[in-house]
Every structure is written in structure tokens, then in C-alpha cells.
Amino acid sequence: xxxxxxxxxxDAKPATLPDAQTVTHVQHWTxxxxxxxxxxxxxxxxxxxEFVMIGLLGDNGKPxxxxxxxxxxxxxxxxxxxxxxxxxxxxxxxxxxxxxxxQIILRPKPVGTLVLDALLPGKRLWFFATxxxxxxxxxxxxxxxTYERYDEVIMMHTCRDVAELEYGRQLVDNTKGDEVLxxxxxxxxxxKLKYYPTTTREKSPNMGRITDNLTSGKAxxxxxxxxxxxxxxxxxxxxxxxxxxDMKAVLEGFGLVxxxxxxxxxxxxxxxxxxxxx
Ligand code: FAD
Ligand code: A2P
Numbered sequence: 001x002x003x004x005x006x007x008x009x010x011d012a013k014p015a016t017l018p019d020a021q022t023v024t025h026v027q028h029w030t031x032x033x034x035x036x037x038x039x040x041x042x043x044x045x046x047x048x049x050e051f052v053m054i055g056l057l058g059d060n061g062k063p064x065x066x067x068x069x070x071x072x073x074x075x076x077x078x079x080x081x082x083x084x085x086x087x088x089x090x091x092x093x094x095x096x097x098x099x100x101x102x103q104i105i106l107r108p109k110p111v112g113t114l115v116l117d118a119l120l121p122g123k124r125l126w127f128f129a130t131x132x133x134x135x136x137x138x139x140x141x142x143x144x145x146t147y148e149r150y151d152e153v154i155m156m157h158t159c160r161d162v163a164e165l166e167y168g169r170q171l172v173d174n175t176k177g178d179e180v181l182x183x184x185x186x187x188x189x190x191x192k193l194k195y196y197p198t199t200t201r202e203k204s205p206n207m208g209r210i211t212d213n214l215t216s217g218k219a220x221x222x223x224x225x226x227x228x229x230x231x232x233x234x235x236x237x238x239x240x241x242x243x244x245x246d247m248k249a250v251l252e253g254f255g256l257v258x259x260x261x262x263x264x265x266x267x268x269x270x271x272x273x274x275x276x277x278x
Contacts, residue, residue: 020103024078030163033132034096035071035082038104046110047117048074048143049136049236051270053107054081056094063105066091069135069238069272070110073142079106082135082167084273112136113268114236116149118261122234124225125150128210128247129157133238133272134168140236141175147185147192150234154194154223158210160201168197194223211246215253228254235267244269 025037046052048070055065072080085096098104114136119125125146127137134157140146146153157168175181176190185192196219198206206213206222213219220227228235228251235256237247248258251267259265 019105019107021079021106023098023100023102023104026098026100029167030161032085033083033164033167034085035080035167036098037072037078037080038106040077040079041106041108044079044108044110046070046074047112047115048139048145049114049116050110050112050139051136052110055091055105057105058090064091064094065105065107069112069114069139069270071135071138073139075143080138082132082138084132112270113260114140114238114270115261115268116140116145118259118264118268119234119236120259120264120266121149122266123150123232124152124154124234126228126233126235127153127155127157128235128237128239129155129168129272130210130239130243131159131164131272133240133243134171135272136238136270137236138168138171141171141193142178142181144181144184147181147189150192152192152194154196154225156196156198156210156213156219158198158200158208160199162199162202162204165197165199165204169195196223211243211250214250228256230255230257230266233266237267237269238272240273241271241275244271 021038023036023038028034051067051069053065054068055063058064068081070079071082084092086092129137137155155172159165172195176193182189198208200209235251237244256266259268
């Protein structure tokens with residue numbers, strides 16, 4: 001798409017919508033996953049971990065919007081998103097074809113529960129994600145505020161296949177090597193961020209569902225950690241409804257209590273997508 005009109009759908013209907021942003025980068029990771037960056041409205045303020053509504057014009061000329069976690073940190077000049085490609089999905093069947101220079105709609109009203117303010121102070125912060133649920137952590141992981149508040153951050157990410165982990169793997173690698181973070185938190189900064197990726201359907205060094213690896217104690221043994229307890233540990237959960245429900249039971253089993261923006265506690269949860277019929 002090279003049409004320069006403010007916002008276009010794939011059939012390139014021009015429109016003059018106020019919330020248009022320009023695509024600056026697109027990267028395809030698998031046939032189901034891609035990431036992209038867009039210009040950031042100068043007035044947009046958000047807390048790392050929040051989501052916004054983004055989209056394209058639908059065939060009827062009306063905005064077709066969906067919730068998307070902002071994957072870039074609050075300090076970034078641009079906005080990054082990490083997206084699924086749903087073959088018949090109203091938005092992503094079109095969005096997956098965007099190219100640099102195209103425009104998307106972005107409603108600048110960020111909200112969400114996966115924010116540091118929704119948690120009580122603690123020592124160790126756990127990020128639990130399946131699939132595209134890693135997007136809010138791509139933001140939080142790169143935010144110095146995360147490491148101001150916690151001594152240690154553990155990113156647990158589970159996907160079916162190794163290829164689906166690649167965006168997260170590069171993200172963690174780049175964050176560990178980030179010069180600004182190293183300058184702020186010292187040479188040992190890379191050790192503050194731990195990464196525990198697993199697959200469930202393709203063989204890889206670490207396998208199994210996050211829930212199983214926590215309840216069996218395997219993840220703790222591999223990470224050299226005693227366990228999760230409400231005195232020291234805080235958690236954020238982002239995945240399918242089934243994953244979120246199961247994770248809530250696991251974390252409550254460790255004695256953690258769910259918090260919210262208005263009532264900070266030990267862990268918070270957000271859906272990575274709304275499933276069929278839900
Ligand atoms: P839809 O009609 O919206 O969805 C069709 C079906 O595809 C759904 O019923 C579900 O079964 C499946 N599906 C939708 N999204 C996903 C997904 N992410 N992973 C696996 N299966 C999915 N999506 C992202 O790709 N990245 C994000 O950062 C992101 N953040 C979200 C944050 C929130 C708070 C919520 C509620 C949803 C988020 N989503 C995200 C999902 C997103 O809003 C859309 O559902 C998705 O882009 C597909 O849109 P669609 O119109 O093509 O299909
Ligand atoms: P599994 O392969 O055992 O179903 P999906 O691609 O279906 O969205 O799943 C992403 C990852 O989340 C998969 O590795 C999947 O494991 C895992 N997963 C799905 N449901 C749950 C759940 N209820 N608890 C823990 N992990 C789950």
C-alpha cells in the first residue's frame with residue numbers, strides 16, 4: 001500500500017480521520033505473528049503495560065478497531081505493536097499487509113491493569129505470558145521504572161513452537177544488552193532480567209506449560225529460586241482466558257492476591273485477546 005491518503009483500508013478508501021499514524025517498520029516473525037512500529041502522537045502519554053485501540057477503515061468506511069497492548073516503553077519516540085494474524089479476522093486479515101508509509105488509526109486513550117502502579121512493592125516481578133501476551137511485557141521490560149522497583153524480573157513465555165518465541169528472545173537479548181539500562185543499574189544489570197521460555201508442541205531446551213512448570217516446581221529449580229511467596233513476589237498475567245484462569249488459581253495457591261489500579265495487591269491479569277464466544 002503506497003496510497004498517501006490519511007487512513008486507508010486494503011481497498012484504499014481515502015478518509016480524513018484525526019487519529020491517523022504512519023507505519024515506520026514492519027517485521028514478520030512467522031505466518032501467524034508480526035510486529036510493527038508507528039509514529040507516536042506528540043500528546044500521547046501512557047504507562048508501560050497499557051493498551052490502546054488501533055485499526056484500519058473497514059470496507060464500510062467506518063473505523064474497524066481492536067485493543068492492542070503497546071509493546072514499546074513509555075519513553076520511546078514511536079509506538080510498537082506485536083500482532084497475531086487471524087486468517088479470517090476482520091482486522092488482522094488486513095492489518096497483516098501493512099507496509100512502511102501506510103497509515104493506521106490509533107485512538108490515544110491508553111488503559112489497562114498490567115501497570116506497575118497496580119502492584120504493591122516487592123523484590124521480584126514475574127511476567128507470565130502465552131503467545132502475543134508478551135506484548136505488554138515488551139513495554140515494561142524496557143522501562144527503567146521496572147528495575148527501580150524490583151531487584152529481579154523474570155519473563156516466562158510459552159508458545160507452541162520455537163519460532164513463536166523469537167520476538168521475545170530477541171527482545172530479552174536486546175534489553176539485557178541495553179546500554180542505558182546498564183548505565184542506570186550497573187554492569188550486573190543483565191542478571192536482573194531472567195528469561196524462561198518454553199514450548200509445548202515442539203521440542204526445545206525447556207518444555208511445558210507455565211502453569212505446570214510452576215506447580216511442579218521445575219521452573220523454580222531451573223531458575224534457582226525457592227518459590228513464589230506474597231512477601232517478596234509480584235506477578236503479571238497475560239494470555240488466553242483459559243491461561244489467565246489457570247494462572248490465577250496457581251498464584252492464589254502461592255498466597256498471592258489479585259490487585260487492580262484502584263487497589264494494588266500481589267498480582268494483576270489482562271486478557272491477550274477475547275476468545276470465540278466470550
Ligand atoms: P477478532 O475477531 O478480534 O478475533 C478472532 C479470533 O481470533 C478470536 O475470537 C480469538 O479466538 C483469536 N485471536 C484474537 N486475537 C488473538 C491473539 N492475540 N492471539 C491468539 N488468538 C487471537 N492482539 C494482538 O495480536 N496483540 C496485542 O497486543 C493484543 N492486545 C490485546 C489487548 C487486550 C486488552 C485485548 C482484549 C485484546 C488484545 N488483542 C491483541 C487481541 C486483538 O484485540 C484482536 O482480537 C486481534 O487483533 C484479532 O483481531 P481480528 O479483528 O483480526 O479478529
Ligand atoms: P498447549 O500447546 O499445551 O495447549 P495458543 O497457541 O493455543 O494460544 O497457546 C499458546 C500457548 O499457551 C501454548 O503453548 C499452550 O499450550 C499454552 N496454553 C494454552 N492454554 C493454557 C492454559 N490453560 N494454561 C497454561 N498454558 C496454556
